[in-house]
Amino acid sequence: MATDSVEASENIELAEKSLLKRLRTRSLSVSEARGLLREYDLDPAATDHVLATMEEYGYLDDAALAEQLVHAGVDRKGQGRQVIAQTLAKRGIPRDVADAALAAMPDDDLERALEFARGKARSLRSVDRDTALRRLTGQLARRGYGGAVAMTAARTALDESPGGSSGVRFR
Template sequence: MAAHPDDRPSGPRLPGVRAGGSARPDGEAPGTDDLRRGVDAWLDAAPPPPADPVRLGPAADDEEVARKILLDQLTGQARSRSELATKLARKGVPDEVSERLLTRFEEVGLVDDAAFARAWVQSRQSGKGLARRALAQELRRKGIDDEVAREALDEVDPDDEVASARVLVRRKLRSVQRVDRTTAMRRLTGMLARKGYGAGVAMQVVREELDAAQHGADDPDELDGLHGLD
């Protein structure tokens, strides 16, 4: 038995097409644009397909995500607890999960701010020639506690610090050969100041190195370049 017209399923209809499928009342067939708009309206009205749980997989576990982030961050490079906490926060890890995991990593020795500070000081002092003041600023930016930083900085030998300053000055001597002594002093002490050296040490080292360079210049060309350092 044919279904009554009122029993037919309802839904969005294509423009110009009746429920029974006939053309527009005026007998004109719907145009391409009408059909396209009708299809778009039908798609918009259709409910979205159900999510596929197999494809989506289980919801990510905050602790597991945080543990992977920490292990990735610590691979091949030590980091401070503050640096790691900042990284976890940026990744959206809840604070309570972050604190719990960082404390656990400290307990097993994977996070150790004291060891990190000592290694940082040794590397930056020997590699970059930084003095204690500059090292202290870097450790503070790394989130290292002041007391922990002080203990690491106390291991810097003052003689090693002076020796590093001399190396830095000697590397720059050639760049000041053509300027007068006052300008050379200003440039070289400024360079040491940026490395964290105090005014007393900087002035002493620069003066001694300029004197040594002047008196040790055997090449006539070097003597010509150093005549203004008197």
């Protein structure tokens, strides 16, 4: 019986080391950490103990991770609220924590969408307006901007674009 507890203890230690190694390279949600620990066949009490220890030391913090993901989505990637919400859900952030992080998000979807659309509108000068509008709206939708925001930003950017196409192309 003693060898079983020694083996379990070694397994817990190995799981902790593996989790710490992963946390050095990438922040994980509690859900993702739990998934990683499943590979070590720990009993539920041992898994909960390891997760509680990591949370106590501050290595696992869903609220901080949610804030990081919102910041990255907004500032670095220019994503809309929908894509950021999907990212939070995919990473296993609890709904209440995700909602709190999204509520703290600046309400400037239209400005960010317009900034992105202005940059892309220049590359769409060679196609007619309907095609450019369709492509630009699609790109904005894939970035997580809602239909009305995407359409408004695309139209505004195309209207502002210098040397916009008249809709007629000759070759």
